[in-house]
Amino acid sequence: MKVTIFGAGYVGLSFAACLAGAGHEVLCADADLARIEGLQRGLMPLHEPGLEALVASGIAAGTLRFTADERGACAHGDLLFIVVNTPADAQGRVDLRHVIAVAAAIGRHRDRDALVVCKSTAPVGTAAQVEAVLAGEFAQRGARHRIAVAVNPEFLREGSAVRDCRQPDRVVIGSEDPWAVELLTRLYAPFIQDPQRQLLVMDRRSAELAKYAANAMLAARISFMNEMARVAELAGADIEAVRRGIGADRRIGPDFLQAGVGYGGSCLAKDVRALVHAAERGGHSLRILAAVEATNYEQKGRLFDLMTHHFSGRMAGKTVAVWGLAFKPDTDDMRDAPSLVLLQRLWAAGARVRAYDPAAMPNARSIVGERDDVHWCAAAHEALQGADALALVTEWEELRRPDFVRIACELNAPPVIFDGRNLYDDAQVESAGIAYYGIGRGRSSLRPR
Numbered sequence: 275m276k277v278t279i280f281g282a283g284y285v286g287l288s289f290a291a292c293l294a295g296a297g298h299e300v301l302c303a304d305a306d307l308a309r310i311e312g313l314q315r316g317l318m319p320l321h322e323p324g325l326e327a328l329v330a331s332g333i334a335a336g337t338l339r340f341t342a343d344e345r346g347a348c349a350h351g352d353l354l355f356i357v358v359n360t361p362a363d364a365q366g367r368v369d370l371r372h373v374i375a376v377a378a379a380i381g382r383h384r385d386r387d388a389l390v391v392c393k394s395t396a397p398v399g400t401a402a403q404v405e406a407v408l409a410g411e412f413a414q415r416g417a418r419h420r421i422a423v424a425v426n427p428e429f430l431r432e433g434s435a436v437r438d439c440r441q442p443d444r445v446v447i448g449s450e451d452p453w454a455v456e457l458l459t460r461l462y463a464p465f466i467q468d469p470q471r472q473l474l475v476m477d478r479r480s481a482e483l484a485k486y487a488a489n490a491m492l493a494a495r496i497s498f499m500n501e502m503a504r505v506a507e508l509a510g511a512d513i514e515a516v517r518r519g520i521g522a523d524r525r526i527g528p529d530f531l532q533a534g535v536g537y538g539g540s541c542l543a544k545d546v547r548a549l550v551h552a553a554e555r556g557g558h559s560l561r562i563l564a565a566v567e568a569t570n571y572e573q574k575g576r577l578f579d580l581m582t583h584h585f586s587g588r589m590a591g592k593t594v595a596v597w598g599l600a601f602k603p604d605t606d607d608m609r610d611a612p613s614l615v616l617l618q619r620l621w622a623a624g625a626r627v628r629a630y631d632p633a634a635m636p637n638a639r640s641i642v643g644e645r646d647d648v649h650w651c652a653a654a655h656e657a658l659q660g661a662d663a664l665a666l667v668t669e670w671e672e673l674r675r676p677d678f679v680r681i682a683c684e685l686n687a688p689p690v691i692f693d694g695r696n697l698y699d700d701a702q703v704e705s706a707g708i709a710y711y712g713i714g715r716g717r718s719s720l721r722p723r
């Protein structure tokens with residue numbers, strides 16, 4: 275099938291490459307000319323495992339092309355996907371300017387029938403708004419083509435976007451138009467093993483809300499576990515044992531129960547804020563999600579609080595090695611990353627940072643800018659040189675099994691690790707002579723020193 279994807283970001287590019295890999299003829303358009311020119315030369319604008327090879331094979335097979343030409347993009351696809359960014363401000367108001375810009379462009383240029391699909395995460399009622407924009411543009415130039423607008427929210431996770439695209443738990447199709455449902459069902463056929471279970475067809479408003487509800491639920495699980503971690507600290511219990519204890523319950527399940535430094539990334543916080551805002555506008559106060567956000571905000575400062583406790587408030591002049599900057603492993607995405615909160619707190623307290631991340635360092639540097647109190651390190655162990663403490667912030671595979679005896683030698687004495695992901699075995703760390711703090715690991719973290 276012929277498909278146009280508007281937006282070559284984390285979602286749009288992954289989705290485009292996966293569709294092309296399945297044999298669809300995909301044209302991926304972006305308003306960022308430099309991004310498109312780079313992609314045309316094979317330069318990846320982002321880090322996502324397996325994506326570079328998939329893009330290269332799509333280009334080589336002729337099934338994946340990139341363009342900045344709006345008119346050509348509007349002409350190409352039988353299905354036209356809107357996959358542009360939908361940021362939300364601090365109050366949760368979603369900026370739909372990019373979504374509307376794409377809808378207006380399609381309305382201006384399209385000269386045959388079209389199925390327009392909203393994949394961007396956007397508030398309930400956005401598809402209707404897109405439809406109104408298209409209808410307005412068509413009316414203005416007397417165009418009479420058939421247009422359907424469907425909702426198809428995306429549930430992929432950065433870091434495993436390719437796998438999630440190709441093996442989705444479910445595909446939500448928000449449309450009551452049989453033509454739209456048929457086209458989307460055919461498009462997704464290569465990725466669907468069990469249509470009864472995986473293809474969920476519903477009305478547009480429910481599909482729009484399902485995306486927000488999913489992210490709100492995920493955020494709630496994380497904040498719940500971070501609250502439980504605090505209780506575990508107070509009670510002298512280990513949150514990791516508690517997690518196993520509840521995750522084995524089939525009604526709960528083991529995923530998204532990890533206590534840590536709080537959730538980050540471009541989606542969870544923004545979508546929770548947007549949902550709270552939308553509910554408030556409708557006259558309902560979403561108290562549970564306001565608490566989820568508040569807990570997460572506090573949790574992002576947790577590693578710094580533990581450090582302050584350990585160093586008895588004397589952070590000025592300390593040097594801290596930070597392993598991992600990206601909001602999660604296998605991505606270079608720094609949007610809303612908890613590491614940024616730690617860095618800012620350390621700097622505000624007069625500490626210095628030696629930072630290392632396998633992929634996110636260029637993005638991190640462009641966010642924080644050049645400063646004297648940060649040293650960007652080319653390797654994990656380089657970050658330890660002359661540092662008083664190690665903070666593990668992102669659980670990259672290469673940071674999972676370090677040599678603790680070597681760390682003990684490289685850190686200034688007495689060495690200490692602050693493990694923001696409960697990645698390490700506290701007993702193993704301590705047997706190397708290193709003090710250990712995790713999140714909610716009551717046995718060691720708040721033990722008086």
Ligand SMILES: NC(=O)c1ccc[n+]([C@@H]2O[C@H](COP(=O)([O-])OP(=O)(O)OC[C@H]3O[C@@H](n4cnc5c(N)ncnc54)[C@H](O)[C@@H]3O)[C@@H](O)[C@H]2O)c1
Pocket residue numbers: 280281282283284285286303304305306309357358359360372375376393394395396428429430431432540541
């Ligand atoms: N990143 C995720 O993990 C994830 C997961 C599920 C859903 N989503 C949602 O998907 C959407 C896209 O997210 P993303 O992370 O890929 O964003 P992104 O910022 O990585 O990419 C968006 C792209 O859209 C382009 N764009 C903006 N206006 C355009 C226009 N008028 N025409 C063509 N291109 C335009 C931008 O230049 C950018 O390259 C958002 O609504 C997001 O909430 C994201």
